[in-house]
Amino acid sequence: MGFTCGLVGLPNAGKSTLFGALTRTEAQSGNYAFTTIEPNSGIVPVSDPRLDTICQHIKADKVVPTTMEFVDIAGLIKGASKGEGLGNKFLGHIREVDAIAHVVRCFEDGNVPHVSDTINPAGDIDTINTELMIADMETLERRKTKLEKLAKSGNAEARMQIGVIKKVIESINNNVPAREITDFSDEESGFLKSLTLLSAKPALYICNVMDPGDTESTLVQQVKQIAENDGSSVVALAGKIEGEIMEIEDPEERQMFMDEMNLKETGLDRMIATGYGLLELATFFTAGGKENRAWTIKKHSTAPQAAGTIHTDFEKGFIRAEVYSLEDLVQYKTEAAIKEAGKLRVEGKDYIVQDGDIMHFRFNV
Numbered sequence: 001m002g003f004t005c006g007l008v009g010l011p012n013a014g015k016s017t018l019f020g021a022l023t024r025t026e027a028q029s030g031n032y033a034f035t036t037i038e039p040n041s042g043i044v045p046v047s048d049p050r051l052d053t054i055c056q057h058i059k060a061d062k063v064v065p066t067t068m069e070f071v072d073i074a075g076l077i078k079g080a081s082k083g084e085g086l087g088n089k090f091l092g093h094i095r096e097v098d099a100i101a102h103v104v105r106c107f108e109d110g111n112v113p114h115v116s117d118t119i120n121p122a123g124d125i126d127t128i129n130t131e132l133m134i135a136d137m138e139t140l141e142r143r144k145t146k147l148e149k150l151a152k153s154g155n156a157e158a159r160m161q162i163g164v165i166k167k168v169i170e171s172i173n174n175n176v177p178a179r180e181i182t183d184f185s186d187e188e189s190g191f192l193k194s195l196t197l198l199s200a201k202p203a204l205y206i207c208n209v210m211d212p213g214d215t216e217s218t219l220v221q222q223v224k225q226i227a228e229n230d231g232s233s234v235v236a237l238a239g240k241i242e243g244e245i246m247e248i249e250d251p252e253e254r255q256m257f258m259d260e261m262n263l264k265e266t267g268l269d270r271m272i273a274t275g276y277g278l279l280e281l282a283t284f285f286t287a288g289g290k291e292n293r294a295w296t297i298k299k300h301s302t303a304p305q306a307a308g309t310i311h312t313d314f315e316k317g318f319i320r321a322e323v324y325s326l327e328d329l330v331q332y333k334t335e336a337a338i339k340e341a342g343k344l345r346v347e348g349k350d351y352i353v354q355d356g357d358i359m360h361f362r363f364n365v
Contacts, residue, residue, distance in 0.1 A: 006097035019072035021243035106219035207236035237267030
């Protein structure tokens with residue numbers, strides 16, 4: 001699994017349309033609020049040209065790309081944190097995802113009314129961020145109350161935790177989400193993560209435009225400025241066009257259509273690339289035999305940790321990793337030739353896996 005990304009946004013921002021385009025499924029959708037009741041989810045294979053290159057040189061019974069899960073979460077309105085609309089359900093589903101992809105309406109369409117009758121990306125973003133932070137405040141206050149008695153008795157861990165909570169509350173009171181607080185120690189960060197705060201989730205703004213040529217519009221620029229200020233990422237795409245692209249089965253016809261639209265890659269590919277950067281993820285590969293496969297790990301993972309993504313026994317009994325690069329495979333054509341050229345490296349437990357490494361693990365259980 002790559003990561004789980006929750007699509008959120010105000011009603012009629014194009015969330016479900018985008019979900020259908022990305023996952024090639026038909027989510028519940030319509031031009032009115034709260035169409036999506038239970039979250040739809042879809043597992044999407046991640047396109048990676050490097051895996052295609054590996055397959056050109058190393059044959060295997062099957063090819064397994066890494067994947068990304070999209071979750072289409074119910075539309076939100078002001079007051080969701082107090083139970084308005086589908087509020088509490090919406091907020092509960094967000095806690096389960098790795099990152100929030102906030103679909104922001106950046107198009108005018110009289111046939112699709114805006115929930116507040118005004119196209120205002122900054123206002124839409126503020127509405128959702130405010131609801132997330134209000135919900136977080138309630139979580140923090142409840143936890144703080146439980147910890148206060150323990151802290152007064154001299155419990156050092158409780159005191160540390162209350163210190164973290166007070167700092168986050170102060171930040172939220174200043175309209176700054178928890179994800180923007182960066183000066184916590186490892187122990188404090190671990191506690192903050194355990195709180196599963198909504199405003200602590202990494203955020204990706206998706207500007208939904210009418211036409212691919214609108215990706216630098218004034219409305220999109222508003223979102224980019226907000227993202228620059230709060231350290232988030234932005235992708236601008238035309239949800240309806242993405243849907244049309246994904247409906248084309250033939251790869252050549254799809255490419256011709258994309259060329260006509262002047263699109264070098266799909267919005268899905270750009271979302272995934274941006275999401276990987278946002279969550280600091282990397283990919284390594286295993287090749288030969290039963291399958292050629294891509295695996296997703298956190299950046300700076302050690303070789304045993306990477307091995308553990310395949311099977312926990314690989315990490316427990318890790319002996320060594322045999323590693324080479326895609327560039328070496330392209331140059332030498334076969335693993336045997338790579339080894340003969342002295343390019344096959346033997347790495348130990350302290351090796352930090354690099355994005356794109358091709359690896360074989362030796363282990364003993």
